[in-house]
Amino acid sequence: MRTFSLLKGLRVYTSRGQCIGSVNDICLSESGKIEGIIVHRKAFFKKNLFFSLNDVRSFGPDGIIVEKEEASPDNHPLEGHYLFNADSLFGKMLMSEAGEELGLLHDVFFLEKMGTIVAYETTDGFFSEITEGKRLVESKHPPVLGKDAILISVYDQ
Structure with missing residues (x-):
């Protein structure tokens, strides 16, 4: 299991040892599964690559x-969600399907090979982080990625 914050900025190498660039973001499908990584290319014209x-x-x-x-530049799917870039999920309200606000999305925990998100790290803001810290919310079901909030199933149904 890995968090995106541990991946962000990691260098990406080919199987021949050539550095392509560094991890910039992750792409999620509509069903909330991680499809791949967005790599910021090391080049004069900095284009993103999708793997x-x-x-x-x-x-x-x-x-x-x-x-x-x-990988060809900008070959990432047009449909999908990104944790940081474009219409990002970072900072969106995480809510339970019962309507309870769980906090603002700060990070995701996922299984690398499967792309399944298993937990979410939330925060209630800077001052709350200092006094209470971040909160870890587990979910066994895929999230619903909405325009204004992310809905997750906290309890088994």
Whole structure:
């Protein structure tokens, strides 16, 4: 299990040891499953590359190895959600299906190879973080990624 905050900024290498760039974001499908990583390319014209989870050979503590030698620029899916870029999920309200506010989304815990999100790290803001810390909310079911909030099932139904 891994958090996105541990992935962000990690260098991404090809199977031949060439550094492509660093992890910039993750892409989630409408069903809330992680489809792949967005890599900020090391080049004069900085374009983002998309690698699906199937393209990733290994997630290491200091870098990620991908199977493909090259991904075409901006080949990431047009549909989908991103944790930080575009219409990001970071900072959106996380709510239970019972209507309880659980806090603002700060990070996600996921299974690397499966792309399944198993827990969410939330915060109630800067001052709350200092006094109470961040909260971990587990969910066994996929989230509903809405425009204004993310709905999760906290309890087994």
